[in-house]
Amino acid sequence: MKKFYYFSKSKLKFVEIRNFYKKFAFLVVFFSVIVSFFVFGTFLVFNEFINPDSEVKSLKRNNTILKEKFDHLLDQYKGLDERIASISSQSKDLRLKANLEPLDPGETFGTGGDVFQPIKISSLGGYENYIDKLDSYVDNISLKVKLEKNNYDEISKSLADNEKLFDVLPAIRPCEGSIADDFGMRMHPILKFMRMHNGIDIITDTGTKVYAPGAGVVSFAGKRGGYGNTLEVDHGFGYKTIYAHLEAIKVKKGQHLQRGDFIALTGNSGKLSTGPHLHYEVRQNGIALDPRNFIYDDVSIFEVVKKQ
Numbered sequence: 001m002k003k004f005y006y007f008s009k010s011k012l013k014f015v016e017i018r019n020f021y022k023k024f025a026f027l028v029v030f031f032s033v034i035v036s037f038f039v040f041g042t043f044l045v046f047n048e049f050i051n052p053d054s055e056v057k058s059l060k061r062n063n064t065i066l067k068e069k070f071d072h073l074l075d076q077y078k079g080l081d082e083r084i085a086s087i088s089s090q091s092k093d094l095r096l097k098a099n100l101e102p103l104d105p106g107e108t109f110g111t112g113g114d115v116f117q118p119i120k121i122s123s124l125g126g127y128e129n130y131i132d133k134l135d136s137y138v139d140n141i142s143l144k145v146k147l148e149k150n151n152y153d154e155i156s157k158s159l160a161d162n163e164k165l166f167d168v169l170p171a172i173r174p175c176e177g178s179i180a181d182d183f184g185m186r187m188h189p190i191l192k193f194m195r196m197h198n199g200i201d202i203i204t205d206t207g208t209k210v211y212a213p214g215a216g217v218v219s220f221a222g223k224r225g226g227y228g229n230t231l232e233v234d235h236g237f238g239y240k241t242i243y244a245h246l247e248a249i250k251v252k253k254g255q256h257l258q259r260g261d262f263i264a265l266t267g268n269s270g271k272l273s274t275g276p277h278l279h280y281e282v283r284q285n286g287i288a289l290d291p292r293n294f295i296y297d298d299v300s301i302f303e304v305v306k307k308q
Helices: 020-050 054-097 124-168 301-306
Strands: 005-008 013-016 178-181 184-187 194-197 200-203 209-211 216-223 229-236 239-249 262-266 277-284 287-289
Touching: 054 124, 124 229, 216 239, 229 262
Parallel strands: none
Antiparallel strands: 005 013, 178 200, 184 194, 200 277, 209 262, 216 229, 229 239, 239 262, 239 277, 277 287
């Protein structure tokens, strides 16, 4: 290997340079690093002077991408809001059909407005404010969905209850005959003073068949003072029907009935009866109601009996 020497003035002779190649390589690397830092620093300085807006442009590009994503989200939320509004409109009609009160306007949540307007934001802070609004809007949508879910559950339960109610309501005339005495105050034919008549009197021959006007359970079957042979049916939902002055009772206490079931024969029993007829009452939670308000005159007894 070739050797390198240098002249030493102190020793007045040539001295061999030891590890020359290692030292030379170290110097090359060292100066290369120095030059690289110098070149890179020079580039940054010149780039800052020549193109001072490069960072701003990068942020703008990122903001443009974010804006596109926000616009896409807005389109999706707007479509969702429109579908919820459509469902809400339909649920209002369903509530009416289910005999439910309309929802309080305070229970609904308004959406829309400037959240659907095109984004015009020129600063990062503006985007942060917009994101906060978007979060609030998502929460609003979630509340509306929850409200409609609760509304749907209430409608479903009401429709199910109504179906049961329609089965038990005393909706047909319990026997054939003409109505002689209506519901309300009247001069009692036997006692001869004004007295509340809590039902209607259907004039008919003794032995006319009496049918259940709605589904229910027999809660009383026997004699009851001036009413004579009396039958009482509990229809649920607070409704009860009473049939008085009967000749015969054909059902027993606790027996389950369906609309149109044969339950008794009309008669003239009881001290307060002036002749063959059926005294018929409808009560809800103990309060006497006018039976005429429950009877569908366009449905005959025999139409219902034929279905049994």
